[in-house]
Amino acid sequence: MRNRSRNLEVLLSAEEIEQRCAELGEQISHDYGDREVHVIAVLKGSFMFLADLVRNISLDVSIDFLGLSSYGSRKATSGVVRMTSDLSLPIQGRSVIVVEDIIDTGLTMKYLLENLQTRKPESIAVCTLLDKPSNRRVEVPIDYVGFEIPDEFVIGYGLDDAEFSRHLPYIGVVKEAGNES
């Protein structure tokens, strides 16, 4: 049977990610003082990061999910962002923190922030586990970054390659010969 994680080079270990989640959670707890925060996680990629991040936030936290899709082909963005599922709760007057797995071109986050602003939250902050700034096409404000990474296609810890490998506890780069990017 083919093992999809066979040719992975570990970029960020489970321990490094765990440590960074603790730091980010502490930073957010400090920045928001005694305010309640409403965390919006972008599915599917951020599910694992969300779970580790919120366990390190020592404030009152409510959570909602939203599905977005932009990938037309395997590893390149189509540039067209689509909402696949909407929030279940209103955000008017709330201190929102958007939790994302990775910001690459920035097109997905730009679309999302414009959409959320129309719902009149008190504030919106962006927390992304990974930032690939070298591939940015539009500027987006990012308040919390886990790791800045080079322009490589990464998988694991929520991030997928054609829906596989989200379950890996670390983040890796595929080093398979003949892999297109």
Ligand code: IMP
């Ligand atoms: P953007 O719109 O180009 O910023 O891309 C955002 C979305 O593209 C992320 O939420 C991911 O779903 C996906 N994406 C971008 N880079 C990668 C990667 O290296 N691995 C897996 N998914 C990625």
